[in-house]
Amino acid sequence: MTAEATRTYRVQATGQFTSLSADVTAQLRAEQSEHDLLLSAFTSEGTFTYAPSLTRFMLRYLLQVCEESAAEADEAALIEGELLATQFLESRGITHTPLTMTATCLDDVKVKRRR
Template sequence: MPTYRVLVRGKFDRPAGAVREKLLAEASDDLAGLSFSDEGTLTYSRHLGGFGFRVRIDVAAGEGAEQRAHDDAELWAMDLLEREGYPYRDLTVTSTCLDDVRTARR
């Protein structure tokens, strides 16, 4: 089962009022939020332009594994954003298969 680190990027679509205040209250400059986790991590800056949703996903091996990882991550990000009431647009998805990453030996 290959593991993918997937990054879903997008833009907030003009959050206003209480939604904007909630986003600003939860904004963090903490670099710990930049990790890829099994439950997913939403990160953004205080200017509320773009955001990133980082998640680690295991998918069944075979043809289309990367696309399944992309689709799952995009759906998770959309679910989180809609559940929180955050308006969004322009989603893009990129990933890295951890099985393909080679480490240098010393």
């Protein structure tokens, strides 16, 4: 039996806007400065960014995942990130292409020290 371990992930969902309603388009344009790409960060509540052209968007999450193996945690992080992103987009009436998901486990990142 393997002990469960908590792993920390940076999860990113990217997609493209499609067939946005006039109301959603107006709201996104009005709020664009609050969602500029330069403000993008990985946070537990998620960060939503997009360009003024309303073509592509990105959602970034910092997630804690507890599973029995690293492989299971990797998969769970992707699933949880996709669910969070989908719920956020649906709650705002944002139509989009299928999301592209990536997850990076911070516990596996090696940091090179300067000499």
